[in-house]
Amino acid sequence: MKHLQARSDIGQYGIFIGKNKPPCDKPLAVLTLIIALFGTLMVFSAGSAYSAFRYGDPYFFVKRQTVWLIIGIATMVLASNIRPAVYRFITPYLYGITLFLLVLVLAVGLVGNGAQRWISIGPITIQPSEIAKMTMVMMLAYYFSAKGESALDHTKRKNALIYGTLIPCIIMAIPIILVMLQKHLSCIIILGVIGLLVIIASGIDTRYISLLSAVGAAGVAFIAFFTDYTKDRITVWRDPESYKLTGGWQTLQGLMAIGSGGAFGLGYGKSVLKHCYVSEPANDMIFAILCEELGFVGAMLALALFSALVIRGYRIALHAEGSFERIVTFGIFTKIAVQTLLNVAVVTNTIPNTGISLPFFSYGGSSLIMLFFEIGMVLSFSRYSAITK
Numbered sequence: 001m002k003h004l005q006a007r008s009d010i011g012q013y014g015i016f017i018g019k020n021k022p023p024c025d026k027p028l029a030v031l032t033l034i035i036a037l038f039g040t041l042m043v044f045s046a047g048s049a050y051s052a053f054r055y056g057d058p059y060f061f062v063k064r065q066t067v068w069l070i071i072g073i074a075t076m077v078l079a080s081n082i083r084p085a086v087y088r089f090i091t092p093y094l095y096g097i098t099l100f101l102l103v104l105v106l107a108v109g110l111v112g113n114g115a116q117r118w119i120s121i122g123p124i125t126i127q128p129s130e131i132a133k134m135t136m137v138m139m140l141a142y143y144f145s146a147k148g149e150s151a152l153d154h155t156k157r158k159n160a161l162i163y164g165t166l167i168p169c170i171i172m173a174i175p176i177i178l179v180m181l182q183k184h185l186s187c188i189i190i191l192g193v194i195g196l197l198v199i200i201a202s203g204i205d206t207r208y209i210s211l212l213s214a215v216g217a218a219g220v221a222f223i224a225f226f227t228d229y230t231k232d233r234i235t236v237w238r239d240p241e242s243y244k245l246t247g248g249w250q251t252l253q254g255l256m257a258i259g260s261g262g263a264f265g266l267g268y269g270k271s272v273l274k275h276c277y278v279s280e281p282a283n284d285m286i287f288a289i290l291c292e293e294l295g296f297v298g299a300m301l302a303l304a305l306f307s308a309l310v311i312r313g314y315r316i317a318l319h320a321e322g323s324f325e326r327i328v329t330f331g332i333f334t335k336i337a338v339q340t341l342l343n344v345a346v347v348t349n350t351i352p353n354t355g356i357s358l359p360f361f362s363y364g365g366s367s368l369i370m371l372f373f374e375i376g377m378v379l380s381f382s383r384y385s386a387i388t389k
Contacts, residue, residue: 079376
């Protein structure tokens with residue numbers, strides 16, 4: 001019924017919000033732009049030496065990142081003017097397309113750094129696992145908004161088990177299994193954490209989901225400790241000094257960059273360890289270069305901006321017009337929070353080293369544009385929320 005209602009609304013009012021549209025949430029838009037510009041400046045500084053060495057152009061990374069930034073901002077503006085009913089209507093189709101891409105990447109995907117996770121379409125490279133983070137959240141929100149009465153009925157055990165636990169877990173598990181075949185452990189963890197938090201936040205009976213969460217955690221632990229790829233990373237994480245010229249190199253150089261920054265840093269653009277010492281200085285390890293150049297103060301400023309962004313997102317979720325909008329908004333900002341925390345944890349060697357990008361900072365087009373699209377979707381929702389804009 002909700003799907004038919006959404007299609008009816010689109011037919012009656014169109015895809016885009018009309019001229020007399022209510023304002024979107026300006027604090028969220030401003031925070032997003034500040035963080036994205038900050039991230040682009042850090043991509044320029046952190047990636048200049050490596051891009052000069054590899055491509056003969058110190059501006060190679062920042063030029064591409066700036067193009068993606070412009071496309072991302074345009075995407076955010078466009079997405080913020082699409083009616084929420086449109087997002088609700090297209091969710092099942094987006095989820096289905098994502099699953100198709102996750103299967104396709106296993107067959108014809110590009111291989112990079114020993115992993116097959118990208119699809120090339122002409123000059124465009126897509127990472128389906130990045131799309132899966134969003135569409136999984138949207139599909140869970142779509143399901144709970146359509147089946148809320150059955151899924152959230154705590155008085156009937158059958159409903160609580162089947163509609164409130166098993167079906168949402170299946171929605172979450174399908175993309176996770178497909179990503180697992182790509183040996184992308186960091187994405188599996190992110191998808192699992194986001195999915196579980198979204199399911200719990202939807203109001204289901206937590207007795208059954210707790211048991212399945214334990215099973216899922218045991219599965220991840222088994223993969224981590226009993227497969228060669230992840231077992232080696234855990235071994236290096238426990239004693240990086242013993243592997244300083246192999247697996248521990250990136251970790252030790254990153255920690256050295258963080259420590260050498262001190263309170264106020266060496267100054268913007270003055271990093272020493274970005275000169276081909278820190279691996280992936282403009283990508284997964286960009287936070288280490290930020291600490292080296294801007295110090296503890298700069299690192300705290302970046303984390304404070306992320307905190308403000310996530311808190312604002314959660315406030316919009318609390319005041320959202322409907323359950324679909326509320327759950328999607330909660331899921332998007334939970335993803336940003338989880339990914340930021342995990343990236344910082346990897347860089348500081350709090351957890352084993354695995355490829356996790358820092359939202360809005362790490363070099364990359366598909367993830368940046370997806371983030372802007374997600375923020376634009378929330379800005380569309382905010383037009384109809386009760387929050388003060």
